[in-house]
Amino acid sequence: MDSSSIKKQNLSNFKQQNSKNNTIKGTLFALIAGTLWGLSGICAQFLFQNKNLTPEWVVCIRLISSGLILLSVAYAKEKNNIFKIFKSKRYVKDLVLFGILGMFGVQYTYFVAIKYSNAATATVIQYLGPAIILIYQSLKNKSLPSFVELFAVVLSILGVFVLVTHLDINNLVISKQALLWALGAAFALAYYTIKPGNLLNNFSNICVTGWGMLIGGVVFSFIKPIFDISGTFDIYTIAVIIVVIIFGTVIPFSIYVISTKLIGPTKTSLFSTIEPVSSAVLSIFLLNLSFGFMDFLGTAMIIAMVIILSIGKKQ
Known part of the structure; x- marks a missing residue:
């Protein structure tokens, strides 16, 4: 074998090894992101139940702090380009709607659902978002979903039914308030996913998300000022809030973006479905939550819906 053939073989081996490393790294990042979410x-459940903080205050401080951090990261990479998003009235309108109805909406409804139930249940029901998006796209395009997609939607609805009733229609396992807020979080998640499409085509993920968080947090701070603190505010409260901001928002979002570049959005979204699983497992070990067979069954059915839709739609 001549030297040129050896070089080509070495280059091929390097590319294969690099691709393998990227796959492993991307998969780990997606799993870590889902777990941290x-x-x-x-x-959040700990802050509501043990420290009596309000969802309004926690969401406000989370959005403003995370938004500023993400925009700082974006500025370090893009410099003044992060301000170009404000040069068009259309972009500004989309950004404000995304920040208030999308970013704040999904955070607030989710946290209130946690307050009235628990993190595991709220997270699982929120994962109805992809089914809602599918229904919306079908109505918008005036086209019927495929049999597989329809099966996935029905499966997710049955999953919520099992999770909420434990197959006893006369009794709800969670309160009506918790169910309504969790369903609201699912609709907000769908809006949050669809709305920034035009913005993401023209600006980076970190830039759009950072501005969305900051705008959503600042606007709501006029209703619930971040200096208006209620509940028990001690060293443990501060520590948990830092975890929510850094480890629950900034880090998982950042590595999720990296993961999509390494293994693609489809695989990343699939691996990130570990979020409701991690929420359930962590609730059991950290908050002594009782999670029975019906809870796991309903959770599995909803996660199966997300997986089916992700595999069926490479978009």
Whole structure:
């Protein structure tokens, strides 16, 4: 074998090894991101139940702090380009709607659902978002979903039914308030996913998300000022809030973006479905939550829906 053939073989081996390393790294990042998002819900439940903080205040401080951090990261990479998003009235309108109805909406409904139930249940029901998106796209495009997609939607609805009733239609396992807020979080998640499409086509993920968080947090701070603190505020409260901001928001979002670049959005979204699983497991070990067979069955059915839709739609 001549030297050129050896070089080509070495280059081929290097590319294969690099591709393998990227796959492993991307998979780990997606799994870690999902797990940290699950941890975020657990921390929020702790703050509501043990420290009597309000969802309004926690969401406000989380969005403003995380938004500023993400924009700082974006500025370090893009410099003044992060401000170009404000040069078009259309972009500004989309960004404000995304920040208030999307970013704040999904955070607030999710946290209130946690307050009235628990992190595991709220997280699982929120994962109805992909089914809602599918229904919306079908209505928008005036086309019927495929049999597999329809099966996935029905499966997710049955999953919520099992999770909420434990197959006893006369008794709800969670309160009506918790169910309504969790369903609201699912609709907010769908809006949050669909709305920034035009923005993401023109600006980076970190830039759009950072501005969305900051705008959503600042606007709501006029309703619930971040200096208006209620509940028990001690060293443990501060520590958990830092975990929510850094480990529950900034880090998972950042590595999720990296994961999509390494293994693609489809695989990343599949691996990140570990979020409701991690939320359930962490709730059991950290908050002594009782999670029975029906809870696991309903959770599995909803996660199966997400997996089916992700595999069926490479978008």
